[in-house]
Structure formats: C-alpha cells, structure tokens
Amino acid sequence: MQSEILVIGATGKTGKRVAQRLEARGLRVRHGTRRSKIPFDWEQPDTWGAALRDIEVAYVAYLPDLAAPSAHGVIAAFVKAAEDAGLRRVVLLSERNEARAQACEQLVKDSSMEWTILQPSWFAQNFSEGGFLEGVLSGEVSVPTSGAAEPFVDIEDLADVAVAALTEDGRTGQVYEVTGAELLTWDEAVAHIARITGRDVSFRACTAEEFGGMLIAVGIPEEDANFTATLVEQMLDGKNASTSDGVQRALGREPRSFVQFCQDAHAQGCWE
Numbered sequence: 473m474q475s476e477i478l479v480i481g482a483t484g485k486t487g488k489r490v491a492q493r494l495e496a497r498g499l500r501v502r503h504g505t506r507r508s509k510i511p512f513d514w515e516q517p518d519t520w521g522a523a524l525r526d527i528e529v530a531y532v533a534y535l536p537d538l539a540a541p542s543a544h545g546v547i548a549a550f551v552k553a554a555e556d557a558g559l560r561r562v563v564l565l566s567e568r569n570e571a572r573a574q575a576c577e578q579l580v581k582d583s584s585m586e587w588t589i590l591q592p593s594w595f596a597q598n599f600s601e602g603g604f605l606e607g608v609l610s611g612e613v614s615v616p617t618s619g620a621a622e623p624f625v626d627i628e629d630l631a632d633v634a635v636a637a638l639t640e641d642g643r644t645g646q647v648y649e650v651t652g653a654e655l656l657t658w659d660e661a662v663a664h665i666a667r668i669t670g671r672d673v674s675f676r677a678c679t680a681e682e683f684g685g686m687l688i689a690v691g692i693p694e695e696d697a698n699f700t701a702t703l704v705e706q707m708l709d710g711k712n713a714s715t716s717d718g719v720q721r722a723l724g725r726e727p728r729s730f731v732q733f734c735q736d737a738h739a740q741g742c743w744e
C-alpha cells in the first residue's frame with residue numbers, strides 16, 4: 473500500500489486544500505499540525521520523528537514564516553530529521569524575493585531529497601479567510617504599501633501546483649513562482665470585493681508602525697506584530713510588483729482571476 477503523504481499545516485489555508493485534493497484522489501494523508509492525531513509542532517522537534525515515520529512524501533508549510541529569525545535553524549534540523557526518516561520528496565511552501573526564506577530553501581535544495589519550492593505572491597484568500605477578513609467585514613482594509621501593485625494568487629491554484637509536485641514526476645528541482653495573472657493595486661483589489669459583495673469597504677495605506685499596532689490590538693504579541701509589520705512593508709515595497717509563470721509552467725493553464733476568486737468566496741458566504 474502506498475504510504476501516507478504528510479501535510480504540515482494541514483488545517484491551514486493552503487494545507488487544507490492540499491489535503492482535500494490528495495484525499496479526493498484516494499491518497500492517504502497524515503495531518504501534521506499541533507492538534508493532529510500524530511502531533512507535529514515546529515517548536516517541539518521531539519514531535520517530528522513520529523510524524524515523519526513511514527512517510528515518503530511531504531508538503532511543508534513553516535509557521536510562522538521562513539523569514540522569521542528562528543526559521544533557518546529549525547529548517548536545518550528538520551531537513552536532517554527528514555533525511556534520517558527516509559523522506560524521499562518534499563514540497564516546500566516559501567515566498568517571493570525574501571533572502572531569509574531563500575536561505576531556508578537552500579537547505580532543502582542541498583538535501584538528498586527530491587525537492588520542489590513554491591514561491592507564491594500574496595494569497596487572495598487573505599481577504600476571505602486570513603488576516604484581512606476582519607478588515608473587509610468592518611469596512612476598511614489597511615496595509616503598509618508604497619502603492620505597488622500585487623499579483624494576488626488564488627490558493628486553489630497554489631494547491632493544484634503543490635499536489636502536482638507531490639504526486640507527479642517532472643517537478644523535482646523546480647522553483648515555481650506562483651502568482652495570479654494580473655497586477656492589481658490594493659485599492660483595485662478591495663474595490664472588486666466591494667463591487668461583488670455590495671459591501672461598503674475601502675482600502676487605506678498605513679505605516680508599518682500603525683499596522684503593527686493593529687496586530688497588537690487583536691492580541692498578537694508585540695515582538696511578532698512588529699516582525700510581521702516590517703516583513704509586510706518589505707514585501708509590498710514594489711519588488712514583487714510583477715506576475716510570474718509558475719501556474720502556467722506547472723499546470724499548463726492560466727491562473728484563476730481575482731474576480732473569479734471574489735465571486736467564489738462571495739458565493740461560499742465568506743463575507744456574510
């Protein structure tokens with residue numbers, strides 16, 4: 473019998489879509505989260521061995537972020553544990569144009585495992601089930617941006633790319649920059665949501681300090697909030713204001729549009 477596929481972050485935005493797709497193909501999935509039957513905790517390396525036992529293929533989402541100061545050491549230890557456990561193939565969820573994340577990617581590339589790296593742009597689903605849902609519902613979305621446009625990616629596409637890399641040959645040794653097909657300013661993206669939902673919601677650019685304050689106000693510890701605010705500001709400084717061809721290269725089709733994402737999220741009741 474084929475061994476289970478480990479999905480680290482299996483209840484998160486990307487992991488749950490990856491797990492659902494694998495299960496729909498009749499493949500067996502082992503959830504790797506702090507609350508799963510066999511728990512996996514990035515902060516508790518002694519949980520990794522059991523989670524990796526008898527696993528050949530894994531989807532790896534690192535929390536909180538590969539750009540976090542602790543990530544490099546943790547990923548180095550994880551790569552060693554995965555090699556020791558006999559993991560054959562790894563699909564790593566990373567991000568675009570981030571030097572600290574790229575240093576973590578290099579650890580995976582230097583391993584003995586078959587690897588595929590996913591570098592997505594901002595998730596469209598941040599507006600419907602992630603950090604900006606509350607902003608949409610309260611009428612104002614705010615991030616520290618220079619005004620640069622962003623090729624928001626629908627993570628249904630990201631999950632399709634991940635599953636292809638997990639289950640099919642020919643994706644090993646590939647770095648896929650997975651973006652949407654269109655560049656939208658944050659104003660334009662939020663205007664699409666307002667039009668499709670009929671909600672009174674607008675966008676306002678803010679400073680990183682203000683953004684960090686908003687995160688602290690919703691209960692995020694100050695150090696994490698300040699790290700996230702600085703990271704977001706750096707990601708939105710214009711260096712990622714371009715589309716890429718990860719979806720087309722991996723799947724041979726165009727990415728889903730932002731409008732399509734809005735219509736689906738609205739139909740699913742995400743903004744009610």
Ligand SMILES: NC(=O)c1ccc[n+]([C@@H]2O[C@H](COP(=O)([O-])OP(=O)(O)OC[C@H]3O[C@@H](n4cnc5c(N)ncnc54)[C@H](OP(=O)(O)O)[C@@H]3O)[C@@H](O)[C@H]2O)c1
Pocket residue numbers: 480481482483484485486487504505506507508512513514515533534535536537538565566567568592593594595598602
């Ligand atoms: N959002 C974006 O626009 C964006 C863009 C590019 C890249 N990314 C990257 O995407 C990754 C996040 O993926 P996601 O959005 O799919 O996740 P998510 O929705 O934030 O969900 C987090 C998942 O990870 C698990 N988790 C949280 N802390 C954990 C820990 N210490 N050990 C093990 N599991 C833990 C959670 O389950 P439990 O709480 O039960 O453990 C949950 O299954 C990050 O690395 C981020 O850098 C995000």
